[in-house]
Amino acid sequence: MSLNPKILRVRSSRLAEVDLDNLIFGETFSDHMFSMRYEDGRWGSPEILPYGPVPLPPASIALHYAQTVFEGMKAYRGADGAIRLFRPKRNAARLRASCERLCIPPIDDRVFVDALKALIAVDADWVPALPGYALYIRPVVFSTEDHIEVRPSRRYRFIVVTAPVGRYFTSGGGGLSLKVEEHYTRSPAEGGLGASKAAANYAGTILSSEGARREGFDQVLWLDGRERRYVEEAGLMNVFLKIAGRTVTPPIGDSILPGVTRDSLIALLRDRGVPVEERRIAIDEVLAAARAGTLEEMFACGTAAVVAPIANLAYRSEAIAPREAVPGPLTGALYEELTGIQFGRTADPHGWTEIVETG
Numbered sequence: 001m002s003l004n005p006k007i008l009r010v011r012s013s014r015l016a017e018v019d020l021d022n023l024i025f026g027e028t029f030s031d032h033m034f035s036m037r038y039e040d041g042r043w044g045s046p047e048i049l050p051y052g053p054v055p056l057p058p059a060s061i062a063l064h065y066a067q068t069v070f071e072g073m074k075a076y077r078g079a080d081g082a083i084r085l086f087r088p089k090r091n092a093a094r095l096r097a098s099c100e101r102l103c104i105p106p107i108d109d110r111v112f113v114d115a116l117k118a119l120i121a122v123d124a125d126w127v128p129a130l131p132g133y134a135l136y137i138r139p140v141v142f143s144t145e146d147h148i149e150v151r152p153s154r155r156y157r158f159i160v161v162t163a164p165v166g167r168y169f170t171s172g173g174g175g176l177s178l179k180v181e182e183h184y185t186r187s188p189a190e191g192g193l194g195a196s197k198a199a200a201n202y203a204g205t206i207l208s209s210e211g212a213r214r215e216g217f218d219q220v221l222w223l224d225g226r227e228r229r230y231v232e233e234a235g236l237m238n239v240f241l242k243i244a245g246r247t248v249t250p251p252i253g254d255s256i257l258p259g260v261t262r263d264s265l266i267a268l269l270r271d272r273g274v275p276v277e278e279r280r281i282a283i284d285e286v287l288a289a290a291r292a293g294t295l296e297e298m299f300a301c302g303t304a305a306v307v308a309p310i311a312n313l314a315y316r317s318e319a320i321a322p323r324e325a326v327p328g329p330l331t332g333a334l335y336e337e338l339t340g341i342q343f344g345r346t347a348d349p350h351g352w353t354e355i356v357e358t359g
């Protein structure tokens with residue numbers, strides 16, 4: 001490894017105090033974090049430090065103007081004991097694209113992947129071995145300069161923290177119940193930040209998703225920003241539908257996040273000879289298909305949730321449910337196939353996984 005971060009280890013690990021069987025998603029962090037600073041026009045001084053607070057000046061541009069981007073990935077421990085990353089170069093490229101969109105100096109892809117590997121090697125014992133569990137990885141890049149003017153910062157920090165996680169949706173496995181959001185949008189139709197993993201996107205979703213949760217739904221189904229007509233994403237996940245034997249997903253554009261899981265599922269479907277249509281899907285088309293009995297399956301996908309069946313959509317006074325009991329056969333098969341590759345149970349024909357050397 002070329003990165004050679006300076007390592008400052010914790011005096012004693014917190015791992016023994018962690019109850020892995022009762023993890024709440026994203027609340028428990030491992031012992032260490034990776035840190036790197038951007039100063040004087042360059043990224044440098046990679047370090048692995050004990051997990052802890054990061055000083056931020058009260059007038060920092062990140063805090064006031066959300067010049068912050070992040071990533072979301074996982075490290076998987078296989079039955080063979082090996083720890084694997086899944087398509088980390090895709091996340092590196094997406095982080096670079098997000099940085100460019102927010103005028104943040106990008107981090108070199110190799111440096112990004114080496115940083116993750118170095119951190120996970122130090123905290124290897126935190127990668128759970130329980131089936132379906134993983135070490136969630138959260139890289140974040142933010143401006144640390146204090147300045148009231150809205151302009152690019154001269155100082156940034158890149159931090160990576162990790163969190164052991166169980167399965168994302170624990171509520172019985174009966175599939176997601178989503179409320180179709182017809183008022184708020186996640187992202188404008190064009191020219192916004194919807195295709196970037198920019199912190200600014202997420203604050204705007206909380207009101208909708210909390211409202212939906214209070215009404216008993218798991219999340220919202222987002223429609224497009226211009227007409228509130230076309231299906232975009234399910235909460236913070238990409239979405240697929242199977243209608244009359246055809247598998248469809250909304251096309252990537254300015255307002256849809258290009259998920260690594262989405263891209264991988266399209267590849268796996270094409271491997272099986274199942275064509276995937278990347279096209280706009282009107283909510284009325286979904287409703288009509290449900291009424292006609294041709295809406296076979298719906299599922300959401302993302303790193304955290306993997307492949308999550310959708311059991312129903314609440315749209316105005318209608319309840320839209322797929323024909324197949326959840327998880328439908330395609331949803332279940334894709335979950336098995338994807339996690340099979342991620343956990344090293346099955347062959348990896350696309351060379352998607354990278355082993356973390358733990359020394």
Ligand SMILES: *Cc1c(COP(=O)(O)O)cnc(C)c1O
Nearest residue numbers: 236237238257259260261302303
């Ligand atoms: C991260 C994210 C996804 C899923 O991306 P993956 O790379 O598959 O984890 C989908 N939608 C939104 C809004 C996201 O932030």
